Amino acid sequence: MITLDNVHKSFGSNKVLRGVTLTIPRGESMVIIGGSGTGKSVALKSVLGLVTPDQGTITVDGEDVTRVERDAFLARFGMLFQGGALFDSLSVWQNVAFRLLRGSLKRPKDEAREIAIEKLRRVGLKPEVADLFPAELSGGMQKRVGLARAIAAEPEIIFFDEPTTGLDPIMSGVINELIREIVVEMGATAMTITHDMTSVRAIADKVAMLHDGVIKWTGNVADMDDSGDPYLDQFIHGRSDGPIEAVR
Amino acid sequence: MSVLAPVAAVGRGTLAILAAIGRITIFTLQTLGHMIRPPFYFKELFQAVMNIGYFSLPVVGLTTFFTGGALALQIYAGGARFNAESVVPSIVAIGMVRELGPVLGGLMVAARVASSIAAEIGTMKVTEQIDALVTLSTHPMKYLTVPRVLAATLVVPALIAVGDTIGIMGGYIVGITRLDFNAANYINNTVDFLQTWDVTSGLLKGAVFGFIIALMGCYYGMNSGRGAQGVGHATKSAVVAASILILASNYLLTELFFSA
Ligand SMILES: Nc1ncnc2c1ncn2[C@@H]1O[C@H](COP(=O)(O)OP(=O)(O)O)[C@@H](O)[C@H]1O
Ligand SMILES: [Mg+2]
Numbered sequence: 001m002i003t004l005d006n007v008h009k010s011f012g013s014n015k016v017l018r019g020v021t022l023t024i025p026r027g028e029s030m031v032i033i034g035g036s037g038t039g040k041s042v043a044l045k046s047v048l049g050l051v052t053p054d055q056g057t058i059t060v061d062g063e064d065v066t067r068v069e070r071d072a073f074l075a076r077f078g079m080l081f082q083g084g085a086l087f088d089s090l091s092v093w094q095n096v097a098f099r100l101l102r103g104s105l106k107r108p109k110d111e112a113r114e115i116a117i118e119k120l121r122r123v124g125l126k127p128e129v130a131d132l133f134p135a136e137l138s139g140g141m142q143k144r145v146g147l148a149r150a151i152a153a154e155p156e157i158i159f160f161d162e163p164t165t166g167l168d169p170i171m172s173g174v175i176n177e178l179i180r181e182i183v184v185e186m187g188a189t190a191m192t193i194t195h196d197m198t199s200v201r202a203i204a205d206k207v208a209m210l211h212d213g214v215i216k217w218t219g220n221v222a223d224m225d226d227s228g229d230p231y232l233d234q235f236i237h238g239r240s241d242g243p244i245e246a247v248r
Numbered sequence: 249m250s251v252l253a254p255v256a257a258v259g260r261g262t263l264a265i266l267a268a269i270g271r272i273t274i275f276t277l278q279t280l281g282h283m284i285r286p287p288f289y290f291k292e293l294f295q296a297v298m299n300i301g302y303f304s305l306p307v308v309g310l311t312t313f314f315t316g317g318a319l320a321l322q323i324y325a326g327g328a329r330f331n332a333e334s335v336v337p338s339i340v341a342i343g344m345v346r347e348l349g350p351v352l353g354g355l356m357v358a359a360r361v362a363s364s365i366a367a368e369i370g371t372m373k374v375t376e377q378i379d380a381l382v383t384l385s386t387h388p389m390k391y392l393t394v395p396r397v398l399a400a401t402l403v404v405p406a407l408i409a410v411g412d413t414i415g416i417m418g419g420y421i422v423g424i425t426r427l428d429f430n431a432a433n434y435i436n437n438t439v440d441f442l443q444t445w446d447v448t449s450g451l452l453k454g455a456v457f458g459f460i461i462a463l464m465g466c467y468y469g470m471n472s473g474r475g476a477q478g479v480g481h482a483t484k485s486a487v488v489a490a491s492i493l494i495l496a497s498n499y500l501l502t503e504l505f506f507s508a
């Protein structure tokens with residue numbers, strides 16, 4: 001279980017998070033929605049310790065994330081970054097197998113490569129891309145390699161930052177199914193950021209909407225349509241008029 | 249307020265410099281700490297040795313070659329004022345191995361290597377690759393900084409040794425083609441007057457310069473601002489800081505090694 005309790009974070013005078021409180025039960029798929037620039041990525045990074053909150057506490061299974069043993073803690077996580085964040089000095093398969101080639105999860109090179117190719121297949125990429133370099137791939141392909149890397153070591157907790165942005169509708173469908181599968185099959189806890197309402201309906205157990213630095217609404221995905229919350233309604237229907245200003 | 253504005257500006261500048269010195273000192277200590285604790289990334293070390301050392305050879309070689317030649321001409325012209333043209337070989341050799349080889353070689357490597365390290369690590373920072381490393385349980389200091397700093401410290405002295413040799417050769421070629429020196433005499437003169445400490449002191453300087461170069465590249469890369477502009481700024485700062493620190497530490501080391 002992951003909890004965020006009254007988390008604040010500012011960058012200079014830019015107050016991004018202003019008291020985020022959120023609980024993600026173990027084995028559930030939480031989707032965070034909200035306008036771009038509202039701090040969704042910052043919230044995700046706070047849990048991983050990549051961003052240090054100014055105030056508030058974050059716990060994973062009851063343990064404060066600032067006090068855990070970092071290596072063991074991070075070994076439980078997989079993360080897909082918004083921009084892919086592939087290492088451009090390494091080939092695609094070495095990116096995917098990064099964790100399996102060094103550290104505590106290290107295994108023989110051939111085996112690591114096989115696992116990498118299998119994970120690439122799961123995200124809809126052919127074995128031929130294994131030996132290419134990230135710069136030789138399209139944006140959508142890079143995203144999928146990032147996804148393959150996030151799931152390579154079969155983590156218990158997975159964060160996906162905009163997994164389907166930049167993908168065509170069919171590939172988005174494939175990725176949505178994959179995320180759903182990972183949660184159901186592996187029993188993983190997932191936290192996904194997306195703007196894509198199709199994705200939300202496909203992968204969420206629970207939805208949380210971030211706006212103005214706080215969680216404006218959270219609940220089961222089934223309750224999303226008749227929440228009566230004007231912010232959520234405006235967002236899910238993509239209306240330009242409503243409480244959320246279109247100019248930000 | 250307006251009267252004090254210049255004073256305040258100086259104060260802010262001073263504070264900023266002190267803060268930077270503090271942060272760089274902490275970064276240096278962290279680097280040294282990670283250097284002696286596992287895990288060690290040997291493949292990355294080897295790659296850094298190739299990038300920093302091997303591929304800098306042409307730059308350093310050309311720099312010292314032309315410098316050696318110019319030095320021979322200058323010393324000949326200067327020596328002629330005291331009928332002391334015969335000092336050319338020994339002064340070229342001593343000047344080269346003690347000062348010009350390490351300093352000019354160091355500055356050229358700073359331009360080439362500090363900039364590329366800062367740009368590479370800065371881009372990794374901006375594109376979240378550093379964050380990705382952390383989430384993959386790999387410490388960026390151990391994986392990126394330590395191999396580069398270690399490689400530069402080991403390999404810049406070797407570069408300087410090659411550069412010294414090429415520089416002396418530049419002086420030799422000018423000496424025998426333009427200044428009527430006898431080839432055998434020139435070589436004997438060089439070898440006879442050159443002492444081991446002349447050479448080793450220069451190589452020690454090279455090690456310190458190598459350390460500074462890679463450290464500055466990594467520091468400014470890791471602390472790069474956001475976007476392309478951030479990376480550009482980091483690259484520039486790394487080269488400027490490395491160059492100034494090379495020149496300053498060169499003075500201090502010369503003082504330490506040679507002041508009577
Ligand atoms: N490292 C950083 N330094 C300064 N500002 C940042 C940093 N990371 C994010 N921000 C700012 O925080 C805000 C939220 O960013 P982000 O979480 O990426 O938004 P999104 O909800 O689209 O993922 C933005 O205004 C962004 O400029
Ligand atoms: Mg984001």
